[in-house]
């Protein structure tokens with residue numbers, strides 16, 4: 001059995017927090033995620049988390065409403081802050097020491113993002129939640145996850161989704177779609193597999209940072225993947 005990873009960057013999509021709801025946060029899903037992070041933290045794992053905002057607001061939907069791209073993206077970034085504070089609260093209820101670091105300064109509710117401070121928090125055993133994406137419009141939280149993973153020296157980006165890995169086609173639409181166990185970055189980009197946006201994948205490729213795409217809806221999968229069990233699809 002592999003000993004697993006020591007320092008990881010966990011990417012949770014906003015949608016994953018919705019559970020079966022059509023909007024917002026399902027408290028049971030949040031509680032389960034927090035419970036798994038708590039277990040890992042108690043095992044001494046160092047965990048950075050980037051959360052998306054798609055359960056509240058996406059830049060693209062704002063554009064459709066006539067909002068300009070940059071403003072819509074800032075609205076999207078703010079929605080990641082909502083999720084970050086909710087996760088912090090769930091973790092703290094379980095006694096897990098947590099800090100939210102925001103890429104957009106909001107000192108009343110989160111620390112500003114400072115790389116060295118993030119690393120220090122991790123060394124002290126605090127779970128670090130990175131809010132507000134990269135702080136820049138025209139990016140996604142997947143890219144924020146890749147960027148923060150590199151900045152904190154994480155060994156891997158763990159992308160938690162609603163499917164159990166990367167498929168040759170959409171498994172919900174195509175019954176013959178097969179799951180890849182392992183792929184290269186080049187294959188993901190070339191085949192245009194919809195797993196992470198190309199910016200995030202290229203950033204990981206240029207810096208040799210492995211990505212694991214795995215199913216969040218399965219109980220205990222976060223714990224299992226951090227402990228080194230081979231789940232989902234490995235991209236490297």
Ligand code: UDP
Nearest residue numbers: 014052053054059073076077133134140141
């Ligand atoms: N966003 C952005 N810059 C970033 C990260 C996010 O502009 O660095 C905006 C973008 O509009 C995006 C929204 O925030 O649609 C929510 O993030 P994302 O769609 O990545 O969330 P997820 O799909 O993971 O829930």
